[in-house]
Amino acid sequence: MKDVEGMQISSPNYSEERLLEAFVALRECPEISVSMDEVSVLSEAEGDEGVSASYIAAEMLEDAARVPALARVGSGLRIAEEAPRFRKIASRWRGFAAHGELTGEFSVPNFCRTIFEPAPPLTWEGSSEEERRLFAEFRKIDSNPRSGTGLFSVVRLEQAANPLGIWVWDARAGALQMDVDYLGYLEALSLTKGTHGWQYLFTDVSLENPDFYHVANGMKRMLQVFPQYFPQHGYEDLERRLEERL
Template sequence: MTRLLAFEQQLTDLTESLLHHPRFEIETHTQGSIDEERNDGAAVLDSIDEWYQVRLDPAYQKCISRFSQLGMHWSIDEPDVQLTGEFNIKYLLDVIGDVPPHLAGDDTPDARRQLFSDFRVIDDTPSSGTGTLSSIRLQGTSVTPELWFFDVRRDVFRMEVDYCEYMRHLLLTKGTYGWQYLFTDAPLRDRDFKGIVNGLKLMLQTFPEIFPNEDFAPLRARLAERLR
């Protein structure tokens, strides 16, 4: 049996905690096969460099999952709490070699088309179909690619986190819809973001009760800062 890497164990612990908690309804749960040819994150990064000439920061070793796919779509449906979320983490080795997502329309400006052509999807919402996804932006051989969040109902926003920070925040938020906006310059005080903000507030009220050993104070402070 393949020994799980530390981050893989964290991801499976997350899915197990949601699967077995009575307050969560699980809509879908997907766990793909694991890459048994590469024993650790360093081997994955070496293959990315060899195959695609992209040399990523060695720090990425600590946040690599070798599962071809690991995702979950969940909800809490209670009289006072209606909360939903989804994550669908893809294997970074596959991500780098993937094609860009089809985001451009007939009226998309050339500069925006070029931006989209650099995207490779690391996390999306295939079960709920919310039209949101997170991508790394491949530019040459950058060791720390930018992260961008796309929302078909709103716009595309550069995120203020790197890949490993993204994964750390995903573990904490459990993929609650819109959590990525906490780390963008999106105008969260605008009316168009009212539903997103309400969901984030509800998450920060509810999750400390469900997960008392996790620290949500940084996310609470981040939301307060974004709403100033």
């Protein structure tokens, strides 16, 4: 794994490699300006003597078994065995091209820690009981804290679900389920570099809706310039998803 700020994980797993590759690629792309980025590794995972992701997951599963709400989730939490050992990895960036401005941000916390955090406060006096139950099972896995978009992604800690569902929250559309699991989410994030609105490509939302005009334009720009900026990746699946939603 490429060393960043002197931090290193020995024998990185796939998700760690992909996320750090995206992090470094944004820094090194001359057409993109990164206004903020941050990466830190769990102390117990650093260096040649660092513990494995499966070891960290095993400790988390022991702790989760003592929390009734998490104990009911069961085997779905085992996805943590392949989760990144970053404490946090985040970047906010802006790109300029002849096609127009392109912006993005991601802020990914450690999965084994975020599941013990409270659910984001999404309920209001008009929320139905079904919505209250749903929102109580959400834990934030990615967000745009500096961009202020109000959009963030969550894992749903649903009883006996395997894999656990991934949802995106936007005040305009509410909670929308994505057709990826947690590791698939990280894979798509590493490919899109957190371009604002990329999550909609994995929902059943129509981007022809006027409310998503800027999202649709952003996705078009991303798929125009990313093959030039980051030619080592393939974008056919994202192109297909965009076409299906226009």
